[in-house]
Amino acid sequence: MKTRHVGLIGAALFLVFLAATLDSGQKNDQAELALKAAIKTETVDGNLKGAIEQYKAIAALPGAGRATVATALLRMGQCHEKLGNAEARAAYERLVRDYADQTGVAAEARARLTALGGSGGGGGLVTRQVLTDASGIVGALSADGKYIRSIDRETGDMIQFEIASRQRTRITNRGPWSETEKSYEYLAFSRDGKQIAYNTYTKDGVPQVRIRNLDGSGLRTLYSEKGVANALPVDWSSDAGSILALCSRDKSASELTLISTADGSVRVLRSITSPKFWLQMASFSPDGRFVAFSFVGEGNPPHGDVHLMTADGRNEVVVAEHPAEDKLIRWTPDGRSLVFLSDRSGTWDIWTVHITGGKQQGEPELLKKDFAWDSMVLGFAPDGSLYYGTQSSSGRLYNGAVDLETGKVLVPPAPVTTRTGRPSQPTWSPDGSNLAYISRRGSITNGIANDLLTIRSAATGEERFLSPRLSYVGHFSWAPDGRSIIALGIAETETGIFRIDTETSEITRLADQGLFPKLCPDGKTLVFVGELIIRKRNLDTGEDSEVVKAGKMYYDLSPDGREVVFQVDGAVKTVSLNGGEPRELFRGLAQNYRLGWTRDGRYIIAQALNGPLDTASGEIWRVPVQGGTPLKLDLSVPKMESFALHPDNRRFAFSVDEGSKSELWVLENFLPPLKVVK
Numbered sequence: 001m002k003t004r005h006v007g008l009i010g011a012a013l014f015l016v017f018l019a020a021t022l023d024s025g026q027k028n029d030q031a032e033l034a035l036k037a038a039i040k041t042e043t044v045d046g047n048l049k050g051a052i053e054q055y056k057a058i059a060a061l062p063g064a065g066r067a068t069v070a071t072a073l074l075r076m077g078q079c080h081e082k083l084g085n086a087e088a089r090a091a092y093e094r095l096v097r098d099y100a101d102q103t104g105v106a107a108e109a110r111a112r113l114t115a116l117g118g119s120g121g122g123g124g125l126v127t128r129q130v131l132t133d134a135s136g137i138v139g140a141l142s143a144d145g146k147y148i149r150s151i152d153r154e155t156g157d158m159i160q161f162e163i164a165s166r167q168r169t170r171i172t173n174r175g176p177w178s179e180t181e182k183s184y185e186y187l188a189f190s191r192d193g194k195q196i197a198y199n200t201y202t203k204d205g206v207p208q209v210r211i212r213n214l215d216g217s218g219l220r221t222l223y224s225e226k227g228v229a230n231a232l233p234v235d236w237s238s239d240a241g242s243i244l245a246l247c248s249r250d251k252s253a254s255e256l257t258l259i260s261t262a263d264g265s266v267r268v269l270r271s272i273t274s275p276k277f278w279l280q281m282a283s284f285s286p287d288g289r290f291v292a293f294s295f296v297g298e299g300n301p302p303h304g305d306v307h308l309m310t311a312d313g314r315n316e317v318v319v320a321e322h323p324a325e326d327k328l329i330r331w332t333p334d335g336r337s338l339v340f341l342s343d344r345s346g347t348w349d350i351w352t353v354h355i356t357g358g359k360q361q362g363e364p365e366l367l368k369k370d371f372a373w374d375s376m377v378l379g380f381a382p383d384g385s386l387y388y389g390t391q392s393s394s395g396r397l398y399n400g401a402v403d404l405e406t407g408k409v410l411v412p413p414a415p416v417t418t419r420t421g422r423p424s425q426p427t428w429s430p431d432g433s434n435l436a437y438i439s440r441r442g443s444i445t446n447g448i449a450n451d452l453l454t455i456r457s458a459a460t461g462e463e464r465f466l467s468p469r470l471s472y473v474g475h476f477s478w479a480p481d482g483r484s485i486i487a488l489g490i491a492e493t494e495t496g497i498f499r500i501d502t503e504t505s506e507i508t509r510l511a512d513q514g515l516f517p518k519l520c521p522d523g524k525t526l527v528f529v530g531e532l533i534i535r536k537r538n539l540d541t542g543e544d545s546e547v548v549k550a551g552k553m554y555y556d557l558s559p560d561g562r563e564v565v566f567q568v569d570g571a572v573k574t575v576s577l578n579g580g581e582p583r584e585l586f587r588g589l590a591q592n593y594r595l596g597w598t599r600d601g602r603y604i605i606a607q608a609l610n611g612p613l614d615t616a617s618g619e620i621w622r623v624p625v626q627g628g629t630p631l632k633l634d635l636s637v638p639k640m641e642s643f644a645l646h647p648d649n650r651r652f653a654f655s656v657d658e659g660s661k662s663e664l665w666v667l668e669n670f671l672p673p674l675k676v677v678k
Contacts, residue, residue, distance in 0.1 A: 031064035035072055039165060048079045055079070059094075070095055070102035074109055074164060081112070089116055104130065108164065111383045111668050125368065126668040130163065134389055134664035137161050138376070143193040145381025148664075149214075151198065153182045158196075158214045163387075175216030186232040190240045191286075197222070197233040197243050207231040209245060209259060222264045231257075234281070237311070238288045244269075246282070256282060256293060258313075269313035281328040284311065286335035290358050292319075294328035294340065306340050308358060320353045320364040333380050341371065348372065368667060375665075386667040394658040395422035395641065397437065404603065404622055404649045407633045413654070419463050420452060424655050425474075425642055429482045430599070432647040433458055434502075436485060437655065438473065439465075453485065455502060458646075468505045470498065480521040480561075488515060497528065511537055515553055520561030520577075527564065527577070529553050534564055536577060548575045548582060556595045556604075565595050565604050572606065574625070585623055586630050599647035601625065607643045 035058055042051035055076035059069050077091035092109040100106050107128050131137070139150030139159075148161045156173035184198040195218075197211045202224070209231050212219040223231055228247050235244040243259045247266075256270040269291065282293035291313075294306045304325040309316035320326060324344035331338055337352045342364075344351075350368035354361040378387040397418055401411035423437040439452040453466040453473050469491060476487035485500045489507070497511040499519075511517070514528030514535070526537040527547070534547040534555055551568035558564070558574075565574045571587035572595065590608035597604060608619040618637040621630040641655040 031058055031061060031068045034058050035068050038072065039075065042075065042079060043162075048083055052076055052079045066099055067102055067105075070099040070105045071164075073099070074105045077109065077112060078164070081116075089113065092116075104128070105164075107666075107668055111381075111385055125670060127368075128666050128668060129663060130387075130666055131166070131664040134662040137389065137662070137664055139187065139378070140189050141379030141381065141387050142189070143191060143382075145379075145383065145385070145387075148378055148387070149189065149193075151184070151187060151196070153184070156181065156216055171215050173216035175212055175219040177216070181210075186234060188233045188235055188243065190236040191238045192240070195236075195240065197236065199230070199232050209233050209243065211243075211261065222261060223259050223266065233259075235283045237284050238286060242284075242311075244282050244284065244291065256291075258311075267313070269309070269311075270307075270316070281330075283328065283331055285331050285355075286333065290355075292328055292331065292338055294326060306338060306353075308338070308355065308360075310358060315358060317359065319355070319360045320351065329377050330380060330386075333382065333384060339367070339386075345369075367670065384670055386670045387664070388667070389662060389664050391660050391662045394660070395424070395639075395656050396658070397423040397426060397653060397655055398637075399651065399653045400635075401651050402633055402635060404598075404633075404645075407622070407631045409634050410650070413635070413637065416461070416653075418454075418456075420454075422655075422657070423454070424657075425476065426644045426653045426655055427476065427478060428458075428644055428646050428653070429478050430480055430647065431482055432599075432651075433482075435644070435653055436476065436478065438476075453487075453500065466500060466502065466505045468498070468500045468507045470500075470507060473500075475516045476500075477516075477518045479519045480523070486510070486517045486519050486526075488517065497526065510539060516555065518557040520557065521559075522561065525561065525577070527557050529555065534566060547577055547579065552592055554592070554594050554609075556597045558597050559599055559601050565597060567593060567595070572604070572623070585625070585627075589621055589630060590619070594642060596643075596645065597625075598622075598645060598649055600649065603649075605643070605645050606630070607640075 034054070038051050038054035038058065041047050041054055055072040058064060058072040059076070073091050073095040077088045080088035080091060092113050095109040096106055096113065107126065137148055139148050141148055146162060146164065148163065150159050152159055156175065156177035158171035160169045160171065162169065180202060181200045184200050186199050188197045195211055195213055197209060200208050200210060202208060206224055206226050207228055207230050208221050209223040210219060211222050222243070225231070228249055230246070230248040232246045233243050234246060241261055243261060245257045245259055247255045247257045249255070254272050255268045258267045258269055272295065282291060284291055289311055290308060291311055292306060292308050294304055303323065304327060305318045306320055306326050306328050307316055308319050319338060320340065322342065322344045324342050327341040329339040329341055329350065337354045339350060339352050341348055342351050347370050349366055350371045351364045352367050353364040372390050376389040378389060380386055397416040398413040399416055400409060400413040402409050418439065420439040423439055426435055426437040428435055435456045435458060437454050437456070439454045453468065453476070454463050455466065456463050468489070470489035472490040474488050476485050479486055479499065484502055487498055487500060489495065489498045491498070491507065494509065496509050497514050497517040499508040499510055510526055511528065514530050517526060517528040519526055524539050526539055528535055529550070532551065532553065533549050535544055536547055537544045547564060548566060549568065550566040555564050555566040561577065563574050563576055565572065572585045572593060573582040574585060575582040585604060589606065592609040594607040594609060595604060602625060604623040604625060606621045606623055618640040620633045620635055620643055622633060623630045637654065637656065639656045639658060641657045643652065643654040645652050
């Protein structure tokens with residue numbers, strides 16, 4: 001009773017103080033300061049009872065802002081829940097009833113009411129945007145649904161984003177943090193949220209799995225083995241006794257492995273031998289009895305299934321089997337169902353399938369239509385809400401005209417409407433009748449976006465999409481006859497350089513490796529880059545030979561197929577395809593260039609690239625091949641990605657990268673909530 005009495009007196013004094021300051025004409029500013037003080041009492045001091053009294057005082061103040069009062073009510077209810085007090089319901093109900101216009105916190109209050117077994121103020125699935133700018137908010141949702149956590153790669157600090165307050169805090173790393181540890185790729189939290197596992201490498205490149213507490217204490221190397229290419233932790237068992245990891249021994253063999261946290265011993269649960277294998281997700285069931293996982297295997301289009309087996313690696317079955325591409329998302333918090341992403345309806349949707357005793361029960365059910373394929377699922381909150389992040393890239397295709405002799409723009413660049421995605425790598429056909437470019441589309445194959453190779457008519461603007469049996473297409477160029485495209489690609493069982501027929505989409509493999517492939521007019525000589533050496537291959541004999549050592553990857557082949565233009569030691573040079581002494585054209589205009597030979601062979605078009613990531617500056621020069629002063633075109637587009645001059649030396653096209661946007665979303669009323677245990 002004494003503690004309660006002191007708390008009421010403190011709250012009364014707190015209220016008198018606030019009332020006085022609010023009368024000074026700074027009502028809501030002072031209320032917000034009071035809210036910050038109350039949050040400190042709750043989160044830093046750990047004094048939940050004292051924080052409740054402060055939140056109650058803020059909610060009783062006339063003149064306080066509605067957003068401030070709504071937040072105070074939400075946090076007051078959360079404090080009551082932590083203490084097991086029935087008063088939590090009253091705080092949430094008042095918030096939903098009187099502050100419904102504060103959509104974010106009101107939705108959280110409805111979710112908590114649902115979890116407590118009361119009315120959430122409305123049924124059905126609710127998609128709510130939490131943040132319009134979620135830049136830097138990555139990682140995993142904590143088990144209590146309060147935080148999104150990740151590691152600062154530079155320091156090893158734990159970065160926490162608190163969803164309710166929208167504030168970021170940092171748990172300082174107290175352990176060592178080496179240069180190699182900065183390179184971690186995978187991070188998994190224990191089920192109680194107190195430990196993390198991550199991958200790193202020794203100075204000799206040997207992979208390691210390490211575990212530590214959030215603050216970096218208790219750091220130890222759990223697993224390290226020579227001869228293993230990667231060891232990537234993906235989940236913890238509920239008792240923290242085991243860690244699921246993906247271990248890759250070479251390009252064609254991967255193993256889903258169980259690592260004991262007690263002694264680091266390993267047991268292989270599932271071996272996969274496939275050059276196209278890529279694990280999408282693996283997860284223990286909440287009770288630790290089963291392991292679910294999904295991966296992409298063979299097939300065109302790519303085929304992915306959700307698999308389920310006992311935690312000892314036995315009794316494996318496929319669930320929700322379908323010819324489509326399925327990707328595991330998570331087990332539901334109650335362990336009764338699996339949630340997965342699938343394109344079986346023609347769009348990327350969220351589905352669920354019920355599981356009992358390791359077996360599928362009934363048919364899959366559609367939960368959410370049109371869920372972005374590349375959304376980053378962060379986890380389930382205890383009330384069943386699903387938090388996820390989205391990142392969308394945008395860009396456009398432009399065309400115009402320029403006088404190549406004077407450098408003056410004749411037709412200013414204008415945007416071109418395209419049917420799909422952000423176009424990239426625009427490339428004119430030899431006769432200029434078509435423009436080819438890559439358009440990104442949604443796919444989860446091999447963790448790489450599957451791309452559309454698009455052909456656009458220069459006369460009509462009509463687009464048509466090629467459908468080669470390749471899950472990836474890049475670094476492409478037109479064959480001299482204009483009837484096929486030469487590209488780097490990934491096929492069902494092999495990678496390499498392929499010829500793609502532009503009418504039938506049929507593919508022919510030309511070589512097993514090489515970047516930026518180009519075919520000479522004789523149709524028998526293939527030119528490409530390997531290890532910064534420009535090489536050529538006789539397609540009749542399969543014999544490879546070195547043309548010249550280059551300092552950068554970007555180069556181009558002359559229209560007659562007799563020379564290449566390349567860059568080395570800061571200079572741009574040309575050399576015969578048969579070897580000989582290179583001839584310098586120019587140097588010093590930029591750090592690096594994308595290079596292109598004009599169709600008439602008279603000029604080199606050099607697009608300036610700057611910085612370690614070869615970012616395009618938008619500055620473009622035309623350089624006479626036979627010698628002369630470079631001329632900078634009167635065309636500078638800072639976000640230009642790649643520039644393509646038409647064979648008529650007048651028209652041009654270029655793509656623009658307009659950046660990406662990150663957002664944080666939540667799906668509420670997504671799953672039946674867990675009952676709160678008091």
